[in-house]
Amino acid sequence: MKKMTPQTLAGLSDRTKLVYAGRDPSEQFGFVNTPIYRGSTVLAPTMEELLNRSNRFVYGTLGTPTSEALEKAWSAISGAEGTVCVPSGLAAVTVAILSCVKAGDHLLITDSVYRPTREFAEGFLKRYGVEVSYFDPMIGEEIEKLIQPNTTAIFTEAPGSQTFEIQDIPALARIAKKHGATLLMDNTWATPFFFPPHEMGVDLAIEAGTKYLSGHSDLLLGMVSANERSWKALRSTYLQLGLCAGPEDMFLALRGMRSMLLRLKEQEKAALDVAHWLKARPEVEKVLHPAFADCPGHEIWKRDFKGSSGLFSIVLKPASQKAVAAMLDDLLLFGMGYSWGGYESLIIPFDPKPYRSATQWNEKGPALRIQIGLEDVEDLKRDLDAGFARLRAAHP
Ligand SMILES: Cc1ncc(COP(=O)(O)O)c(C=O)c1O
Structure with missing residues (x-):
């Protein structure tokens, strides 16, 4: 088998990249996956190499074959110069900021x-x-008015x-560049598969x-x-903070990476299906999903994004907290818990009113954030349907 080089990897499609990025079996006795390297001390063969730090690996916090595998893979997927x-x-x-x-x-x-x-x-x-101020997410190029000399x-x-x-994002990137500012983006929802951040002008x-x-x-x-x-x-901020991730977690991430795009596409499809079903429900006021016209920035999403993932929100018609609790407490498949992106469906109520400062959240009804997992969508709809029946019974 020919050795994969960064150049050949760069020319492959996302799907193929995910199979080959971050591993080199020839360095692991032919084993397919890069294993978990645990360790602090790395022995240097000579004093000169120790003092010059010229070994490929020098100390656990500075990098291991496991961290290097994940960092290289993520850079290849993101089109980045480097990853920590x-x-x-x-x-x-926090390290990025x-x-x-x-x-x-x-x-x-x-x-x-x-x-x-x-x-x-x-x-x-x-x-x-550090001085901090907030801007309306729909501001676009008008952000220039908020730029200060510092x-x-x-x-x-x-x-x-x-x-x-x-x-x-391209508009924000133009203004940031014009003023010599760094543009940072939390791209967790779209991932580099649905929004290639650096190609679109994001620095971090x-x-x-x-x-x-x-x-x-x-x-x-x-x-x-x-x-x-x-x-x-x-890289230098990361090293100074000693913020290295745990080897087991990085190994599990490399393993998860191989099937990431398949899961993402499946969850995208299922989330769209459930979101369309919710949109037709009489209890639902609004579906906040970037692929829906209700969602602020929907036109920008169509222009710049290659897909949507499995997370979205809905706003219900006005209902009491007790009625929402009646709906959520007895769901069978949707768990109530934070985070998202896993194989299981989740639902949480939220209210952004108390912490917004540059904009206002004016929705009258309660809002729910929904994560769609890998279950059968018809089972999920049945679970929500029974939940809506409880909501109506508690709030006629
Ligand atoms: C958009 C976004 N960014 C960052 C994070 C933080 O990730 P973690 O839970 O690994 O700290 C979350 C977690 O929910 C998130 O939703």
Whole structure:
């Protein structure tokens, strides 16, 4: 078998790339998968090599064959110069931001951001002298009006967490570039398969590997991929923070990666099916799914995205909390729990009103975020149908 080079890998389709990226059986005695390398100490053969750090691997926190396999694979998939793997999606957010802001800088963040990202900005960043302000996710090129002389970074997330606004990333990239600011994007929902971040102008792309890369709700992991401009600062911030991910988690991520696109496409199909069914329900006011016209930024999604994944939200017609609880508490297949991207369907109520600052959430009815897993869609619809019957009975 011929050896796969980065150049040959780059020329393959996404589906084939996923099979061959991040492994070299010739380095593993012919075994197909890169195994779990555990370890801190790496012995240097000579004092000169120890002092020059010229060995391929020097110390556990600086990289192992397992981390290198996942980083290289993710860079190949994302079209990135380099990738770092960290212990959670939230750590990926924080290391990415820390690599491009310092005291006195101004950071712009989308108002629809994942809430713990906002909490990091409000707590940690403000404490360390970084100025933070929020923008309407639908702002597009108008973001230029919010740029200050000290704005060094713009943080986006498309679609918005829970509320699903799709942002005009190429427009934000144009303005960021014009003003020398770094554009960061949490791309966990679309993944590089449905939105190639760096090709679209993003400097630092965040992926919570906990979600679709894992696919099995059994690990926590984050990745940040960088283009050439942002790679050096990202890698050095990551090393200074000692934020290396655990070897077992990276191994499981590499394993999950092989089937990631298949799961993603299956979950995309099932989520669209369930979302269309929900759209026709009398109890549902709105479906917030980027492939639906109800969703802010739907036209941008059609222009820039290659697909949608298995997560979306709905807004119900006004109903009491007790009625929503009656619907959710007795669901058989939809579990109530945080995170998403696994094989099992989930549902959670949410209310963004208390923490929005640049925009307002004006929906009157309760909102639910739905993750569609790998179950049969007809079973899922039956489960929701019975839930709606309980909702109606509790809130006639
Ligand atoms: C959009 C988004 N980004 C980042 C994260 C954080 O990932 P983790 O749970 O691995 O910290 C989440 C988790 O739900 C998320 O939804």
